[in-house]
Amino acid sequence: xxxxxxLLEIRNITKQFGGLAALKDVSFxxxxxxxxxxxxxxxxxxxxxxxxxxxxxSPTAGxxxxxxxxxxxxxxxxxxAMGMIRTFQTIQLFEGMTALENVMVGCHCxxxxxxxxxxxxxxxxxxxxxxxxEKAMAVLKDVGLHTRANEIGTNLPYGQQxxxxxxxxxxxxxxxxxxxxxxxxxxxxxxxxxxTLLVRFRERGLTxxxxxxxxxxxxxxxxxxVVLDYGEIIARGAPQDVQNDPRVIEAYLGIxx
Amino acid sequence: xxxxxxxxxxxxxxxxxLAIVTAFILLIPVWARAIPGDVLHMDIVNIMVLAGIYACxxxxxxxxxxxxxxxxxxxxxxxxxGAYTTAILCTRVHGFPTWLGVLAGAALSGAIGWxxxxxxxxxxxxxxxxxxxxxxxxxxxxxxxxxGLTGGTVGIMDIPPLSIFGLxxxxxxxxxxxxxxxxxxxxLLSINLIRTRVGRxxxxxxxxxxxxxxxxxxTSSYKVQVFVLSAAFAGLGGALFAHFQKYINPxxxxxxxxxxFITMVVVGGMGNIWGGLIGVLLLTFLPQVIQAxxxxxxGLPSGLQSFSNYELVLYGLLLILxxxxxxxxxxxxxxxxxxxxxxxxxxxxDRRNAKRLEGR
Amino acid sequence: MGDRKQVxxxxxxxxxxxxxxxxxxxxxxxxxxxxxLSGLTVGSIYALVAMGFSVIYSSTRVINFxxxxxxxxxxxLMFTLCTRxxxxxxxxxxxxxxxxxxxxxxxxxxxxxxxKDQSVITVIIVTIGLAIFIxxxxxxxxxxxxxxxxxxTGDKPLHFFGASIVPQSLWVFGLTLLAVVLxxxxxxxxxxxxxxxxxxxxxxxxxLVGVSASTSSLVAWAIAAAVGAAAGAVIAxxxxxxxxxxxxxGLKGFSAAVLGGLGSAPGAVVGGLVLGxxxxxxxxxxxxxxxxxxxxxxxxxxxxxRPQGLLGKPADVKV
Numbered sequence: 001x002x003x004x005x006x007l008l009e010i011r012n013i014t015k016q017f018g019g020l021a022a023l024k025d026v027s028f029x030x031x032x033x034x035x036x037x038x039x040x041x042x043x044x045x046x047x048x049x050x051x052x053x054x055x056x057x058s059p060t061a062g063x064x065x066x067x068x069x070x071x072x073x074x075x076x077x078x079x080x081a082m083g084m085i086r087t088f089q090t091i092q093l094f095e096g097m098t099a100l101e102n103v104m105v106g107c108h109c110x111x112x113x114x115x116x117x118x119x120x121x122x123x124x125x126x127x128x129x130x131x132x133x134e135k136a137m138a139v140l141k142d143v144g145l146h147t148r149a150n151e152i153g154t155n156l157p158y159g160q161q162x163x164x165x166x167x168x169x170x171x172x173x174x175x176x177x178x179x180x181x182x183x184x185x186x187x188x189x190x191x192x193x194x195x196t197l198l199v200r201f202r203e204r205g206l207t208x209x210x211x212x213x214x215x216x217x218x219x220x221x222x223x224x225x226v227v228l229d230y231g232e233i234i235a236r237g238a239p240q241d242v243q244n245d246p247r248v249i250e251a252y253l254g255i256x257x
Numbered sequence: 258x259x260x261x262x263x264x265x266x267x268x269x270x271x272x273x274x275l276a277i278v279t280a281f282i283l284l285i286p287v288w289a290r291a292i293p294g295d296v297l298h299m300d301i302v303n304i305m306v307l308a309g310i311y312a313c314x315x316x317x318x319x320x321x322x323x324x325x326x327x328x329x330x331x332x333x334x335x336x337x338x339g340a341y342t343t344a345i346l347c348t349r350v351h352g353f354p355t356w357l358g359v360l361a362g363a364a365l366s367g368a369i370g371w372x373x374x375x376x377x378x379x380x381x382x383x384x385x386x387x388x389x390x391x392x393x394x395x396x397x398x399x400x401x402x403x404x405g406l407t408g409g410t411v412g413i414m415d416i417p418p419l420s421i422f423g424l425x426x427x428x429x430x431x432x433x434x435x436x437x438x439x440x441x442x443x444x445l446l447s448i449n450l451i452r453t454r455v456g457r458x459x460x461x462x463x464x465x466x467x468x469x470x471x472x473x474x475x476t477s478s479y480k481v482q483v484f485v486l487s488a489a490f491a492g493l494g495g496a497l498f499a500h501f502q503k504y505i506n507p508x509x510x511x512x513x514x515x516x517x518f519i520t521m522v523v524v525g526g527m528g529n530i531w532g533g534l535i536g537v538l539l540l541t542f543l544p545q546v547i548q549a550x551x552x553x554x555x556g557l558p559s560g561l562q563s564f565s566n567y568e569l570v571l572y573g574l575l576l577i578l579x580x581x582x583x584x585x586x587x588x589x590x591x592x593x594x595x596x597x598x599x600x601x602x603x604x605x606x607d608r609r610n611a612k613r614l615e616g617r
Numbered sequence: 618m619g620d621r622k623q624v625x626x627x628x629x630x631x632x633x634x635x636x637x638x639x640x641x642x643x644x645x646x647x648x649x650x651x652x653x654l655s656g657l658t659v660g661s662i663y664a665l666v667a668m669g670f671s672v673i674y675s676s677t678r679v680i681n682f683x684x685x686x687x688x689x690x691x692x693x694l695m696f697t698l699c700t701r702x703x704x705x706x707x708x709x710x711x712x713x714x715x716x717x718x719x720x721x722x723x724x725x726x727x728x729x730x731x732x733k734d735q736s737v738i739t740v741i742i743v744t745i746g747l748a749i750f751i752x753x754x755x756x757x758x759x760x761x762x763x764x765x766x767x768x769x770t771g772d773k774p775l776h777f778f779g780a781s782i783v784p785q786s787l788w789v790f791g792l793t794l795l796a797v798v799l800x801x802x803x804x805x806x807x808x809x810x811x812x813x814x815x816x817x818x819x820x821x822x823x824x825l826v827g828v829s830a831s832t833s834s835l836v837a838w839a840i841a842a843a844v845g846a847a848a849g850a851v852i853a854x855x856x857x858x859x860x861x862x863x864x865x866x867g868l869k870g871f872s873a874a875v876l877g878g879l880g881s882a883p884g885a886v887v888g889g890l891v892l893g894x895x896x897x898x899x900x901x902x903x904x905x906x907x908x909x910x911x912x913x914x915x916x917x918x919x920x921x922x923r924p925q926g927l928l929g930k931p932a933d934v935k936v
Binding site for chain 2: 680728731732735736737738739740741742743745746747748749750751752753754756757864868871872875904906907909910912913914916917920921924
Binding site: 054055056075076077078080081085086088092093094095096097101104105106107108109110111113114115118119120121125128129132168169172 | 446447449450453454455456457458460461464465467468469470471472473474475476477482483486528
């Protein structure tokens, strides 16, 4: 088994919105191959952290490096090309596109055909199209949605839409995936399926940083948990330790085990 | 009524449709010339040349507005840049090849599209609309004021007809075929774009710019690229326009023309590859039909006889009503009618099958 | 852009305008003053048109491309009622404003309200359609020639440091002042007005205080139509109303609104006056055809550099 290397280094990230500090001097690492959970009450800064990590927001201070390279100031699509991708808290599937087409967009960063190549249907473009389609189908099969490939993505039942968003992100062949409340709105069965899926992908080498409120899921799959409250880390460690940490319990005022 | 999963483009269907439409369009002059002029009261071939020229603009604009979800209320500027470029080159430089003038017009339009597109496409929604409107107005003022270059309000006359490798396109009929072959080529390009990676990227950025960014689409670059493409197409149309009319002046590039282009896209159907064409044909022929009405139906009251009186009234009303009742355009309306027909047919077929099973 | 840089930008813009105006006065003396006074007069009309845009925008986030037509109708109706119909000016004015207000409200109910969930482009096209429709009907009714409306208090010019203005200009200034005070007071001091501003960003909260998005939209359109018509009525004696006056007025009024800050009534006035003066000065120094370009150049520059305009807040702009 390969030595554990740090994939994502987050150092002293601070994000101010006018007078309000959404994130205060937050630092933690994500090791390759681990599933790390970031939990905390609403408004703790978790989604803001994701926005900073993926280039949607630039931090007021601090550094982030992915695989040793700084990503501060890069565009979201550049960060995706480097191997870090995210899903969204509210489903952001592309309207008017089939499940397959949605996933095919996920392949965008790994392909190159531009306006001229695509417009003129040059051989390179045709080849790429074939590859994209095959890859997307494979990913759909992996998550169990291949029977729905040609249905409009937003017509699928809610649980499958969540799965589709995940599939779309996976199509970009990321090193690390940031999941923003992937279990929101899922029933117990669907959540269990999601857990199995995530663990399976982790076994294939995917690193996962997950924000979740469903404590059952978090406890089940996480290797380590980082707890945020009011933009600061108030606890970190193995799931059992964090669960029993009085500061965490206080922050949540009754944490669901 | 079950929601049919209708992907925006069905690959083979579009190419087949393109072939059929091309064949149909190439045959139009045949039957148009067959109908006597005093029955028709309009020169269909001539009108269709103009429609084809507008179609060049609208096909590109549809990609920008319908697929990428941006907006431009100033595209007449690019139309004009294309026209003036070829007009100036062909009338000032002795023996300048006209086909090169057309290419130069398209290229310069695209280049200026890049120059203004980069800063302006950072804006969204109404702000983008107004910025493009402002740009269109500035272009119009420049067309009027730069008298040394453009001839000012008088314009440029005696633009030579197009000739490509010795073949001279000096009649409406010859231009008809050239223009529509070009339009079909542009349509082919569009269909290719839409069904591939680029098209998906554009549709993605239309749907959710944030998600498209996150999925690896460089949205700001794509917006500029599709804008440049639409500017180049518009420039191409404008250059063809110059060689068709043989005379241009700023009046052909006023804001009303920009509005007309957008209307064609919207009424025809945004986000549908055929929407642009439908819109062009509808809005080019409608005024002609209205004008011909008094001659078809002799008994109309005299107030309605004069075309300019009520054409604009109808036009404005059309815009309002279309947006209220068919916001996705005629193409969508046709699509929904087709869906409805298909569901009915399925229904009837199921009933028939059920009856047959019972009878057994 | 940082806050400090923004403040410096504002001072820079103000300084630039001051320099241009100062230069004009010094270099061109009383002719320059004449330009500036004409600029303030036409700028007041831009201000009133801009206020119409601002009112609708700040309540509904819609840009009404037909705003200029309300002003055009104001002038044309004054002609029909007073010049042709012989009605006293005050009555004609009230009726004109009333009729156009009903028209604006009617259009809002008929075509804008049903489209509240549609995309930006759809609503834009609808208001463009309205503009075309109104213009075409106006052409049908009144023809293409400009029409004459009598000045409210006569035509004897008033002299002022070598420049002169007609008394009607004072009416224009007066109306602008009245309008900005009323509109500002309405949106900042009355519950309905404040509710309407809230409804644009947070319809649920607004409806809790009794102001629905629907009411908001209706009242906004009514006010915008009223202000527009009043402006048209008062400028008609100076500018010779015609069926196509609305187009340019609308565009320039919008530029003024963006310059001053969409959604701000005082901003509309500042934007309008600055635009009017800059336009007249440009027409004085440069070939007159370029005058119209000033509005559009300002529009584009503002949108690119400081989209919230001079007096707007950055939060107002979803650019």
